[in-house]
Amino acid sequence: MSAPLSWNRLPRVEPRAIHRLSHRWEAPPDRLPRPLLAYGNGRSYGDVCLSERGSLLLTRSLDRFIAFDPVQGIIRCEAGVTLGEILALVVPHGWFLASTPGTRLATVGGAIANDVHGKNHHEVGSFGHHVRALELWRSDGRVIECGPDQNQEWFRATVGGLGLTGLMRWAEIQLMPIQNPWMWVQSQRFANLEAFWLLNREAEAHWPYTVAWIDCLARGRARGRGILLSGQHAAAQTDLPAFKTGGKRVPFDPPFSLVNRLSLRGFNALYYRQPIKPQGALTHYLPYFYPLDAIQDWNRIYGRKGFYQYQCVIPPEPAELAIAALLDTIASHGEGSFLAVLKTFGNKPSLGMLSFARPGTTLALDFPNRGDKTLRLLAALDSIVKEAGGALYPGKDARMPASLFRSGYPQWQAFSEYIDPNFSSRFWQRVTQ
Amino acid sequence: MNALKRVIIFGATSTIAEQTARQLIAQGASLYCIGRNPHKLEAMLADLKVRAGSNQRVDGTAADLTDSSRHEALIAAAEAFLGGVDGVLIAHGTLPDQQACQQEVATMRREIETNALSVLSLLTLLANRLEPQGRGVIAVISSVAGDRGRQSNYLYGAAKGMVSLFAQGLRNRLAKSNVDVVTIKPGFVDTPMTAEFDKSGLLWTKPEQIAAGIIKAMQKGKGEVYLPWFWWGIMLIIKHIPEAIFKRLSL
Numbered sequence: 260m261s262a263p264l265s266w267n268r269l270p271r272v273e274p275r276a277i278h279r280l281s282h283r284w285e286a287p288p289d290r291l292p293r294p295l296l297a298y299g300n301g302r303s304y305g306d307v308c309l310s311e312r313g314s315l316l317l318t319r320s321l322d323r324f325i326a327f328d329p330v331q332g333i334i335r336c337e338a339g340v341t342l343g344e345i346l347a348l349v350v351p352h353g354w355f356l357a358s359t360p361g362t363r364l365a366t367v368g369g370a371i372a373n374d375v376h377g378k379n380h381h382e383v384g385s386f387g388h389h390v391r392a393l394e395l396w397r398s399d400g401r402v403i404e405c406g407p408d409q410n411q412e413w414f415r416a417t418v419g420g421l422g423l424t425g426l427m428r429w430a431e432i433q434l435m436p437i438q439n440p441w442m443w444v445q446s447q448r449f450a451n452l453e454a455f456w457l458l459n460r461e462a463e464a465h466w467p468y469t470v471a472w473i474d475c476l477a478r479g480r481a482r483g484r485g486i487l488l489s490g491q492h493a494a495a496q497t498d499l500p501a502f503k504t505g506g507k508r509v510p511f512d513p514p515f516s517l518v519n520r521l522s523l524r525g526f527n528a529l530y531y532r533q534p535i536k537p538q539g540a541l542t543h544y545l546p547y548f549y550p551l552d553a554i555q556d557w558n559r560i561y562g563r564k565g566f567y568q569y570q571c572v573i574p575p576e577p578a579e580l581a582i583a584a585l586l587d588t589i590a591s592h593g594e595g596s597f598l599a600v601l602k603t604f605g606n607k608p609s610l611g612m613l614s615f616a617r618p619g620t621t622l623a624l625d626f627p628n629r630g631d632k633t634l635r636l637l638a639a640l641d642s643i644v645k646e647a648g649g650a651l652y653p654g655k656d657a658r659m660p661a662s663l664f665r666s667g668y669p670q671w672q673a674f675s676e677y678i679d680p681n682f683s684s685r686f687w688q689r690v691t692q
Numbered sequence: 693m694n695a696l697k698r699v700i701i702f703g704a705t706s707t708i709a710e711q712t713a714r715q716l717i718a719q720g721a722s723l724y725c726i727g728r729n730p731h732k733l734e735a736m737l738a739d740l741k742v743r744a745g746s747n748q749r750v751d752g753t754a755a756d757l758t759d760s761s762r763h764e765a766l767i768a769a770a771e772a773f774l775g776g777v778d779g780v781l782i783a784h785g786t787l788p789d790q791q792a793c794q795q796e797v798a799t800m801r802r803e804i805e806t807n808a809l810s811v812l813s814l815l816t817l818l819a820n821r822l823e824p825q826g827r828g829v830i831a832v833i834s835s836v837a838g839d840r841g842r843q844s845n846y847l848y849g850a851a852k853g854m855v856s857l858f859a860q861g862l863r864n865r866l867a868k869s870n871v872d873v874v875t876i877k878p879g880f881v882d883t884p885m886t887a888e889f890d891k892s893g894l895l896w897t898k899p900e901q902i903a904a905g906i907i908k909a910m911q912k913g914k915g916e917v918y919l920p921w922f923w924w925g926i927m928l929i930i931k932h933i934p935e936a937i938f939k940r941l942s943l
Binding site: 279281282283284320323324325326327348 | 707731732735736738739742743884
């Protein structure tokens with residue numbers, strides 16, 4: 260079997276063994292070289308889901324629903340079920356995930372282990388806030404059920420715990436009611452970063468979902484120009500348009516990255532000039548939340564060398580200056596990102612000891628892997644993030660220095676008490692040893 | 693076209709059968725599932741019940757199908773629960789250890805019992821149930837391994853070969869009663885049964901695809917179906933290699 264990859268297709272490392280779990284009560288066999296690590300649907304980036312010294316436990320076949328209460332909107336399922344599989348089941352019953360990342364192909368286990376967030380973080384917090392309970396298998400044979408009201412310390416360690424506290428076997432999630440599968444979405448153009456802050460403050464006060472795309476190649480007075488998308492679930496109405504799903508895919512690995520300086524400049528300039536809808540329009544939830552899921556294997560456009568995701572969060576106080584400095588640094592390196600995403604988090608404290616989401620502003624970028632050149636730029640960005648007291652997102656990281664991880668996650672040592680002694684990841688070895 | 697509204701699945705917790713069950717549920721069927729492992733069956737039934745609509749019925753029972761004395765009662769229970777039968781899928785089986793079967797007659801006999809005789813028992817009883825109603829479909833999962841004996845797993849091949857041949861005769865018999873008998877011959881499928889194989893080759897197929905092929909074949913009332921289809925070509929060649937050459941090959 261070829262070695263599983265993470266979504267940005269780097270690093271390429273081989274585990275010593277791969278084992279697929281078929282049933283949730285099945286304990287990983289003793290013959291597997293330790294340490295162990297669960298691998299879901301490979302939608303995290305970098306090496307939080309990869310192992311070099313031990314074995315990967317494939318959890319995608321743990322894909323059974325256990326119970327669904329369509330009156331209360333509570334679903335319990337095995338950890339390998341994807342968010343998309345949940346939505347396909349619950350949306351016709353008038354329920355939705357209270358928090359969802361930008362892909363529905365992530366598993367429930369992965370969403371909890373990375374405590375993922377969505378465009379409505381400022382209203383509802385992150386994924387972990389909506390988990391009612393989960394079950395953890397520990398390599399000493401113990402099984403721990405935990406949640407916000409039981410074994411809280413295990414819950415706080417496991418939410419955002421990067422799969423290190425043991426094998427998550429099932430979880431129970433509180434859903435959110437909706438009237439129909441449609442979104443009401445408004446888009447507004449802003450001329451620069453200063454305009455973004457004003458517009459965003461206004462939008463956050465009125466809209467449950469907000470996110471901005473920015474053109475990170477624009478410089479000078481246009482620095483940080485972009486488009487702000489604000490959305491809400493559509494109200495009950497009878498006259499809804501028809502929606503047809505159709506998939507495209509990237510069928511092979513191009514020999515070099517199709518994302519380069521030329522295509523980036525063109526794409527960013529065009530994207531900024533797209534027709535906007537300041538009055539708002541109806542959009543189906545699939546293209547609104549998961550535009551990239553429509554193109555299967557989109558990550559291949561970066562070629563065989565893969566790409567780096569860079570997602571940081573900057574605390575509120577220094578955010579305006581630091582985000583400006585980050586954009587200046589990117590533009591001066593000429594290393595644009597295809598889609599730079601800017602979003603402010605709300606003040607709801609995350610539950611997990613290692614959760615990424617925290618009050619402040621998050622900027623997410625991806626860069627084609629051009630070797631040292633790219634790494635030098637990312638190191639320059641690191642120093643701005645560190646200076647500002649920010650943190651990087653482990654679920655999107657393939658290279659952050661240990662010092663930046665430790666300063667961004669001051670609870671990391673307290674967290675280590677909860678790590679299963681027979682579990683580890685390449686990420687964890689990298690930032691703690 | 694056979695409408696698959698009420699379906700019985702034997703060996704329901706096998707990966708292929710479970711995927712087939714999910715797809716049948718998505719198409720609006722009611723199911724009665726029989727599986728050996730009660731834990732697996734319970735988890736599967738809970739999942740199917742969550743996926744099923746309010747007008748669909750799902751239940752099942754755990755049973756060891758090598759005990760053929762229970763077959764009659766199992767079929768009756770399923771029929772009573774579903775209120776009739778449109779289709780049956782027989783999917784249980786093991787992948788025997790060829791070496792062990794060569795060493796021990798008892799092991800060899802047990803594997804034949806599991807993979808062939810228990811299937812023939814079910815087929816006999818089901819045929820007699822469906823024949824008078826004059827409609828319905830019985831599908832049985834055989835294997836490409838049953839097309840020719842090979843040194844690497846001829847015990848499994850012999851068992852599946854018996855199933856294929858028996859089903860062929862039954863198909864012939866039931867044709868005039870308008871009951872279809874479908875022999876499914878999957879190639880290499882990526883399931884726990886084949887966990888020890890290297891699956892990087894092109895010949896490996898996902899169980900979801902096999903499941904979709906099974907349902908289509910049952911609806912259309914096909915005779916013998918290779919899944920995926922290209923195994924028909926592969927087996928055509930393998931079947932026609934002259935014995936003088938074949939015996940020297942290490943297949």
